[in-house]
Amino acid sequence: MTTTLTQPQDIGGPAQPLLIVKNLLKHFPLKTPFFSRTTAAVQAVDDISFDVMKNETLGIVGESGCGKSTTARLLMQLLQQDRGELIFDGQTVGSAQLPMKSYRRQVQMVFQDSYSSLNPRMTILDTIAFAPIVHGFSPRQAEREALALLENVGLDPRRFAGRYPHELSGGQRQRVNIARAIALKPRLIILDEAVSALDKSVEARY
Incomplete structure (x- = not known):
């Protein structure tokens, strides 16, 4: 039996935003070295809202440390927001x-960090094949x-399928991340x- 990955059904049509972010907030508490008391908080993401339409590219621009990466991790739900939806x-995530x-x-x-986002114990081939296997592909298909x-x-x-992340350059690891x-x-x-x-010559392709 052959399994194929098909696009999930478009529920709301082209006029409905693909992603709606409502009042997203994430603060990281700062604790004292004594008694672990919370004295303040880093306001990494502070009540942001935006929509991403279907077939749209949206860029979030800001200086280093302003919360762009934290926002990305919140959108992936790798971090849990303190507040927001x-x-x-059209469907609530979770x-x-x-x-x-x-x-x-x-x-x-x-x-952004191509090295820490890859499992050092998995070959490049296994890294890319992992998610399709989780979602129903046979190992051979994946x-x-x-x-x-x-x-x-x-x-x-x-040359690269059997290698491990530490055997690749930073640019090569990032291409693996894109493939994954x-x-x-x-x-x-x-x-x-x-x-x-x-590399700049490669960057232009993406």
């Missing part, structure tokens, strides 16, 4: 209608998809300065 194509596994099947992220994706991002599968993010054919990709580690 995410609505994806609800019975849109559980987290289904949401993450449709939303993927390319991280490997075929992973090999094709390596080719698509400019990494020769014969598109392996599930997500409807939304969150890019946290995703091409900053690539």
